[in-house]
């Protein structure tokens with residue numbers, strides 16, 4: 164097992180459909196934690212990283228020399244890079260094992276396994292090491308956690324799901340040695356979130372139990388990343404960073420003497436503890452990405468958000484008054500959200516002084532209920548699959564019932580204009596206006612992709628809507644069944660929906 168050669172690959176975005184949000188990062192942390200842990204457990208192995216986000220290409224690496232190739236992807240990365248994955252398949256040496264992990268492998272292992280030998284469907288550090296050990300020692304794979312693969316009988320095998328305790332892995336800065344100037348350095352301090360919002364897939368990847376690193380370990384990790392990259396702005400990818408107030412206080416205290424800036428994800432209720440908000444701000448936490456989603460009570464209820472809608476605006480204004488910039492995804496695509504409702508929500512974002520709203524489309528994967536017994540709100544046949552915009556929420560990926568997909572996409576595009584018009588009327592402070600201008604420029608970079616997607620949707624939707632714009636659902640469903648019926652039958656043979664223990668662990 165000495166001298167293993169391992170290549171880790173992060174697949175990138177399609178150039179026509181970039182992630183143009185102000186939060187766009189230059190790396191996703193998941194594969195870095197996996198690579199760092201694998202390197203730590205196999206110190207003699209040579210582990211390398213190919214980061215397509217910053218222009219590296221797998222073909223520039225000696226693909227025929229690796230024993231293992233580990234690939235990480237979101238859905239949009241996967242469907243934007245089929246040629247690259249095929250190239251990896253062709254160029255690898257016989258016996259080289261390809262393992263795919265990350266959100267796409269987790270929610271669509273049947274797609275990942277067209278190109279990979281194994282898919283990891285939740286946290287990946289320990290399973291990656293277990294799998295390599297089992298394969299190197301010729302042991303059975305039954306004890307490898309979170310693993311999916313095609314068994315000897317041709318059926319999909321899904322192993323047990325494991326959730327782990329407190330995490331200690333730090334990103335090994337050597338994997339960032341080739342990084343360009345970073346806008347944000349992406350890190351994680353905790354994992355898990357105790358809530359269960361209906362649309363959220365994140366808790367299925369990382370679980371509902373909130374677990375933290377020690378503040379001391381976090382400081383060493385961030386200091387090392389700063390020393391390597393010179394980047395002092397950190398994107399904290401924790402699902403819900405402010406879950407435990409004592410932990411927030413500890414982190415605030417730990418970074419008091421550093422000149423770092425942070426953006427973290429939280430819930431809007433964080434505004435209620437202004438003392439904590441300001442304590443964190445003194446240590447550089449002056450930006451948050453909040454799960455606001457909407458101002459409309461019926462939408463919030465449909466999403467099981469468990470927030471008081473009447474408090475939403477007041478809480479958001481509180482952040483603005485204390486000079487904290489708020490980013491938030493605003494979700495459209497529910498049946499109740501017609502064009503006037505979309506426009507009202509876009510205007511409200513400006514009035515609640517959200518600084519960076521990202522208007523997105525509700526998205527789901529098909530077969531989640533069938534395969535994992537997991538909640539799924541958009542039915543299989545209403546999901547637009549297998550395109551480079553798949554699960555890239557800026558691009559409509561469903562067939563709404565009372566609105567054509569192209570109209571929803573136009574609504575998303577127009578929401579930005581409505582928001583900016585109103586926001587520039589409201590915001591008077593130069594600093595906030597400058598931020599809005601910068602944000603509006605970054606939105607402009609994504610507009611062409613959205614226009615292109617409108618044309619794509621107009622062609623796709625033609626047969627499926629009445630002249631009045633109502634979905635002809637029976638026809639759509641019949642076409643879906645004809646295309647994917649066989650796949651569904653094959654998946655049904657591996658269904659975990661009756662495995663109570665599995666469903667409980669993988670629930671959302």
Ligand code: B12
Pocket residue numbers: 182184186187188189190191192193194196197233234235236237238239262263264265266267270283285286287288291349351362363364365366368369398399400401402452554555556557558
């Ligand atoms: C933080 C976050 C963001 C941040 C920062 C993203 C970033 N650069 O890291 C922001 C807000 C910018 C963002 C943006 C987007 N995001 Co986001 N994001 C998340 C979130 C909440 C956490 C991601 C994270 O870093 N977690 C911490 C790390 C440690 O976990 P992880 O990445 O899942 O990695 C673990 C496992 O997946 C696995 N693993 C990962 N790769 C590999 C590879 C191998 C080989 C193995 C074995 C294992 C493995 O092991 C890792 C460690 O245990 C996730 C939900 C989630 N993952 O829980 C959504 C999520 C990843 N985002 C999602 C999406 C769609 C996007 C956008 C495309 C949105 C858009 N514009 O349409 C953009 C794309 C940005 C990008 N650069 O990729 C979706 C992906 C859906 C899909 N299946 O494709 C998710 C799952 C949200 C959801 N639906 O719940 N996102």
Ligand code: SF4
Pocket residue numbers: 356357358359360363364365366402403430454
């Ligand atoms: S969307 Fe809801 S369940 Fe998911 S991480 Fe945020 S608060 Fe938790």
